[in-house]
Amino acid sequence: MYGKGILKGLGVTWKRFWNTYIDDIAWLIRGKKRYYTEEGVKHRSSKNTRGIFTVQYPEERLILPEEARYLPFLVYDEGENGKKEVRCTSCGICAKVCPPQCIWIVRSNDPNTGRPIPEPTEFFIDADICMNCGFCAEYCPFDAIIMDHDFEIASYSRNVYNMEKLLKPASYYRSIRPENYARNEAERKAKEEAKAAKAAGAQKATAA
Amino acid sequence: MDNEKLSLPQYDIPEDIQNAVAITTLDRLYNWGRRSSVWPLMFGLACCAIEMIAAQASRYDMARFGMEVMRPTPRQADMMLVSGTVTKKMAPAIVRLYNQMPEPKYVVAMGACASGGGPFKEGYNVVAGIDKFIPVDVYIPGCPPTPQALIAGLIKLQEKIDKESIRKVRWYRKGPDTMEIPLPILGPDLIDPRRNAEIKMAAAETKEGA
Numbered sequence: 001m002y003g004k005g006i007l008k009g010l011g012v013t014w015k016r017f018w019n020t021y022i023d024d025i026a027w028l029i030r031g032k033k034r035y036y037t038e039e040g041v042k043h044r045s046s047k048n049t050r051g052i053f054t055v056q057y058p059e060e061r062l063i064l065p066e067e068a069r070y071l072p073f074l075v076y077d078e079g080e081n082g083k084k085e086v087r088c089t090s091c092g093i094c095a096k097v098c099p100p101q102c103i104w105i106v107r108s109n110d111p112n113t114g115r116p117i118p119e120p121t122e123f124f125i126d127a128d129i130c131m132n133c134g135f136c137a138e139y140c141p142f143d144a145i146i147m148d149h150d151f152e153i154a155s156y157s158r159n160v161y162n163m164e165k166l167l168k169p170a171s172y173y174r175s176i177r178p179e180n181y182a183r184n185e186a187e188r189k190a191k192e193e194a195k196a197a198k199a200a201g202a203q204k205a206t207a208a
Numbered sequence: 209m210d211n212e213k214l215s216l217p218q219y220d221i222p223e224d225i226q227n228a229v230a231i232t233t234l235d236r237l238y239n240w241g242r243r244s245s246v247w248p249l250m251f252g253l254a255c256c257a258i259e260m261i262a263a264q265a266s267r268y269d270m271a272r273f274g275m276e277v278m279r280p281t282p283r284q285a286d287m288m289l290v291s292g293t294v295t296k297k298m299a300p301a302i303v304r305l306y307n308q309m310p311e312p313k314y315v316v317a318m319g320a321c322a323s324g325g326g327p328f329k330e331g332y333n334v335v336a337g338i339d340k341f342i343p344v345d346v347y348i349p350g351c352p353p354t355p356q357a358l359i360a361g362l363i364k365l366q367e368k369i370d371k372e373s374i375r376k377v378r379w380y381r382k383g384p385d386t387m388e389i390p391l392p393i394l395g396p397d398l399i400d401p402r403r404n405a406e407i408k409m410a411a412a413e414t415k416e417g418a
Contacts, residue, residue: 052266053266053267054266054267054268054269054272055268055356056272057268057355057359057360058359058363061356062356070357071350099327100320100327100329126324127349128320128323128324128326128337128347128349129320129324129325129326129327130320130349131320131326131327131351132350132351133351151350151353151354151356151357152357152360153348153349153357153360154346154347154348154349154353154357154360154361154364155347156346156347156368157347158323158324158337158339158347159323159347
């Protein structure tokens with residue numbers, strides 16, 4: 001008999017169609033919301049889901065894993081009375097490792113002595129060149145540049161981000177990547193302690 | 209768009225007839241129809257096209273925005289989704305397809321390559337941004353943008369369509385067109401087709417020499 005395969009295929013579609021309603025009713029009986037909730041999206045992304053699994057994007061969004069990356073951003077620590085302590089020291093390692101060469105940094109000099117200050121005056125990332133590889137974040141020795149999770153960045157003109165747009169607080173970094181943040185903080189603390197111990201040791205040596 | 213959004217906020221409609229009556233302007237109705245039926249032109253150029261296909265498939269389902277009908281002909285398309293690296297060989301075909309699309313038409317540059325050249329921005333064979341040839345409405349950064357990011361960009365395009373006014377749009381006006389179409393400059397960034405004969409002659413000479 002011809003057309004058996006077509007009927008079989010339509011059967012699969014038919015089954016999936018009804019499975020959606022079966023799942024909907026099961027969730028309704030349990031008193032949970034299958035749509036527009038984090039739990040619902042999690043279930044529909046899992047292998048246990050049945051029926052239609054569309055993510056209704058503007059109302060609900062996929063749960064991103066911590067290591068998800070989009071464009072990079074610069075981290076600043078919040079100092080006293082809202083002062084922005086930029087972690088970047090304008091060493092330029094990120095600009096060097098960037099494969100498509102989309103980062104450029106304007107370094108600053110002390111106006112009195114003319115010597116370089118470890119702080120950038122400007123920091124540009126061409127978002128329309130960036131290929132989201134994450135090398136900059138990987139190589140940064142000060143954890144000053146981190147890959148962002150924000151993907152709603154479409155615009156009506158070319159996107160060249162300046163420092164004002166790139167700077168985001170460390171609290172934001174902690175909110176999007178809690179595990180990475182904790183690891184980085186522990187590393188920074190250990191480094192600082194080692195430095196202090198070394199300084200104390202040196203002081204003792206000079207005293208003796 | 210539901211009834212509340214179609215109605216203008218300054219008119220109070222009694223609650224019992226709110227489902228039956230809407231007071232709106234012609235602009236709003238016209239834009240509502242247009243933004244809900246943006247048909248893209250079906251073509252893909254590189255890896256971004258895979259994400260575009262994913263966005264069209266059931267997981268993200270662009271049909272929710274009335275964008276599911278990918279037209280294989282420019283005559284029936286409203287939006288050109290430039291999804292991927294535009295090589296210099298492909299650029300004339302894209303410009304030709306753009307010119308064949310009827311007004312109103314929109315261009316979305318998806319991904320780093322289409323909007324700025326991406327990693328190939330200094331390549332000998334890649335156009336550094338399709339905006340050198342055709343006017344681009346929305347730029348979506350990413351390499352490639354995820355389906356969600358693409359849909360975010362298309363929502364941005366819908367917002368742009370919402371702001372247009374039927375009395376002011378240039379494609380209903382008389383007289384010469386006011387749109388500025390970027391004129392590509394033939395130079396080091398482009399292959400000059402006028403020099404084709406010269407290039408062929410040079411190629412033949414090297415072949416003879418070898």
